[in-house]
Amino acid sequence: MDLTFSDRETAFRDELRGWLTDNPPDPKPPADAGDDAQFAWRRDWQRRLYDAGWAAPAWPTEYGGRGASQSESAIYFEELGRARVPFAANTLGLLLGGPTLMVWGTPEQKERYLAPILSGEEIWCQGFSEPDAGSDLAALKTRAVKDGDDWMVTGQKVWTSGAQYSKWCMLVARTDSDVAKHKGLTYFLMDMKQDAVQVRPLRQITGEAEFNELFIEEARIPDANVVGGVGNGWKVALTTLMNERAGLGFALQIRLRQLLDDVIAKAAERGLLEDPLYADALAELHMRCESIRLLAWKGLTDAERYGQPGPEGSLVKWLWSDTNQRLTQLAVDIVGPEALTAGTGWSYELLRARGNTIEGGTTEVLKNIVAERVLGLPRLKVAA
Amino acid sequence: MDFGFTDDQREIQRTARELLAERARPERVREHAEAGRVDATLWRELCELGWPGIAVAEEHGGQGLGSIELSILCEELGRSLAPVPFLPSALAATLIEHAGSPEQCARWLPGLAGGEITGALGVAVEGTAQLVGGAPDAAVIVLVEDDGGGRVLTPEQAEVTPVAAIDPTRPAALVSTSEDAGEALAGDVAAGIDRALVAVSSELVGVCERALEMTVAYVKERKQFGVPVGAYQAVSHRCAQMLLETEKARATTGFAAWSADADTSRLAEAAAMAKAGASDAGREVTASAIQAHGGIGFTWEADVHWLFKRAQLDAVLLGGAKHHRARLAAILADQVGASAAA
Numbered sequence: 001m002d003l004t005f006s007d008r009e010t011a012f013r014d015e016l017r018g019w020l021t022d023n024p025p026d027p028k029p030p031a032d033a034g035d036d037a038q039f040a041w042r043r044d045w046q047r048r049l050y051d052a053g054w055a056a057p058a059w060p061t062e063y064g065g066r067g068a069s070q071s072e073s074a075i076y077f078e079e080l081g082r083a084r085v086p087f088a089a090n091t092l093g094l095l096l097g098g099p100t101l102m103v104w105g106t107p108e109q110k111e112r113y114l115a116p117i118l119s120g121e122e123i124w125c126q127g128f129s130e131p132d133a134g135s136d137l138a139a140l141k142t143r144a145v146k147d148g149d150d151w152m153v154t155g156q157k158v159w160t161s162g163a164q165y166s167k168w169c170m171l172v173a174r175t176d177s178d179v180a181k182h183k184g185l186t187y188f189l190m191d192m193k194q195d196a197v198q199v200r201p202l203r204q205i206t207g208e209a210e211f212n213e214l215f216i217e218e219a220r221i222p223d224a225n226v227v228g229g230v231g232n233g234w235k236v237a238l239t240t241l242m243n244e245r246a247g248l249g250f251a252l253q254i255r256l257r258q259l260l261d262d263v264i265a266k267a268a269e270r271g272l273l274e275d276p277l278y279a280d281a282l283a284e285l286h287m288r289c290e291s292i293r294l295l296a297w298k299g300l301t302d303a304e305r306y307g308q309p310g311p312e313g314s315l316v317k318w319l320w321s322d323t324n325q326r327l328t329q330l331a332v333d334i335v336g337p338e339a340l341t342a343g344t345g346w347s348y349e350l351l352r353a354r355g356n357t358i359e360g361g362t363t364e365v366l367k368n369i370v371a372e373r374v375l376g377l378p379r380l381k382v383a384a
Numbered sequence: 385m386d387f388g389f390t391d392d393q394r395e396i397q398r399t400a401r402e403l404l405a406e407r408a409r410p411e412r413v414r415e416h417a418e419a420g421r422v423d424a425t426l427w428r429e430l431c432e433l434g435w436p437g438i439a440v441a442e443e444h445g446g447q448g449l450g451s452i453e454l455s456i457l458c459e460e461l462g463r464s465l466a467p468v469p470f471l472p473s474a475l476a477a478t479l480i481e482h483a484g485s486p487e488q489c490a491r492w493l494p495g496l497a498g499g500e501i502t503g504a505l506g507v508a509v510e511g512t513a514q515l516v517g518g519a520p521d522a523a524v525i526v527l528v529e530d531d532g533g534g535r536v537l538t539p540e541q542a543e544v545t546p547v548a549a550i551d552p553t554r555p556a557a558l559v560s561t562s563e564d565a566g567e568a569l570a571g572d573v574a575a576g577i578d579r580a581l582v583a584v585s586s587e588l589v590g591v592c593e594r595a596l597e598m599t600v601a602y603v604k605e606r607k608q609f610g611v612p613v614g615a616y617q618a619v620s621h622r623c624a625q626m627l628l629e630t631e632k633a634r635a636t637t638g639f640a641a642w643s644a645d646a647d648t649s650r651l652a653e654a655a656a657m658a659k660a661g662a663s664d665a666g667r668e669v670t671a672s673a674i675q676a677h678g679g680i681g682f683t684w685e686a687d688v689h690w691l692f693k694r695a696q697l698d699a700v701l702l703g704g705a706k707h708h709r710a711r712l713a714a715i716l717a718d719q720v721g722a723s724a725a726a
Contacts, residue, residue: 001386001387001388001389001390001393001452001642001646002385002386002646003386003387003639003642003646003647004385004646004647005385009385038608039474088556111527135510153640180684191409198629201567244686251592264716264720265720268717268720268721268724273713273717273720274717276496276710278715279709279710279713279717280706280710280713282716283660283710283712283713283716284660284709284711285711286657286716287632287636287657287661287709287712288632290635290639290657291635291636291661293631294387294635294636294638294639295632295635297385297387298387298635301385301386301388302387305386305388312631315545315627315628315631318628319628319632326652361684362623363656364617366624367617367621367625368617368620368624369620370624370627370628371614371617371620371621371623371624372620374624374627375596375600375620375623375627376600376604376623377600377603377604377612377614377615377620377623378604378612380611380612380613380615380616380617381611381615
């Protein structure tokens, strides 16, 4: 057991920390500047990361990354979180699209798509969930039908963040309805800049529209944009989903830590750390935060040493989302009316946290995964 | 970073698990528990293997290994509930080694490390310590006080009255002394207690692990309405929660054991987190185990209650979850004060 960073990891961290100190992003545009200004700010930030070689350190050097180890990649996200910089504009391309193409893409696809992902010239979005296919993703209904050298796609997608800015969509569609639901799917790269794809903002409980709905009516996708082969979409989608939690988790974990530190500071300011009830609740949150950090690092380093990450990662996401909800709820009691006033940071955190136990795998599904795949409990048979 | 054990540590874990699976079978544990006595044969065997001295320095007759190795043995013994005086004796040795004088170490540690004598550790309020595990047979009793002081006593310097705790796998006693009896521990009692907390937390992790294993095996087997009850989400999600609690406790306990061996700058914080987390986990996981076993879980024959009982005693030993969260909050408040001053 050695819970310290290696010399190489420390050097990596120090280099990045130094760069972030010397190259801070521009100040965040005011909330009333609108979504476009926010996005332009994030795009500019990605460009700076890219110019300095920090856009995707985990990518292999041949694709413009640094070939960073998984631990270094985790350090990267911890440091970005610690520096409170925005997420790069094309985070989905960097974290999901690029790595998926590296596994499943043809040489031509890698040549064509990877560089503009890294630079942020082309933004990517993810077209997986549908109104009737959330946790049961493989039940998705969007259909793709062969038409000459193209595929014609019709259907509806939901929870598509950044769709209005995107050039490419990682789209999973049904290409065969006569086989088992997991087998009839194909993974496409769909050009978002066509009239057949309509993007409608989806207003969430915070009042803003972080996500969109996609209405797709006979959109065209060339056959060359199939990723991983026709009928292989489920496997390719799993590669994308496996990457979803890996890096971002570390940034979110640091974000939680910072929020907790802010709440503890507020509690100290108001003398509430001497109140046994608040002291108990804050100590519990501190323990949860540390457990998340330890479990996340344990999962990652075990995977580095012993191969693929296990389904234990579900525990971390479950614990993180639950803890963030408890923390933002307790903050209301500590911070006071400001936390219930619309437009404040605290009220945003309170409301946004409700999505945490739903997005990226609901807590209910995560418990099923833990029960079935970690504990080996039998699966309740449900109608197919 | 590496959360794994070294080859040597894995070997200690593997041999301990195999040995205890063989020598501390549930029926043997039950037999001794019902008779209210320790398993002297098994204890002799463990002493021959050098277990009691695993973390005691070589100069005092121990193996000179660290908190991580001690933690591994405590966890395995927690899993098996073997009725041996290992933990009480190890706790006494830990306090003497880390807070005692050279003379106290020389006097007591060789015997504790070799297993010729056993020890016990209690928390005294005005000279009286309740439910001190291992005290009825201890040749040396360490009492720590709320004010941070500690004393080493022989049984002759105290009144030791056996008490039947709900956990008969570990005989306990009421220990009363006059306030000036015994010898003071002159060193850093708090650091000794933090190391002792790691050992207790490790035992609780082992108890949780076993409770979860028994429960998972049971709910896969037990059928109602024609399906294994473990297929119902009300049951399977309870099991998932048990795993989460166990893994949280394991993570903070591992961190505390590592801190004790490698970086004591955060040991007080880590030990408080470990004990608070493991105490809660021990109570919740073993209670869940009884519930998931249904009616059978409430019977004497189903061995799951021994785990619940051990968890109850361990959860309050050296302070419960609320006590250690209060400590943790004080540490956090100090950190806020320190960063404000900086």
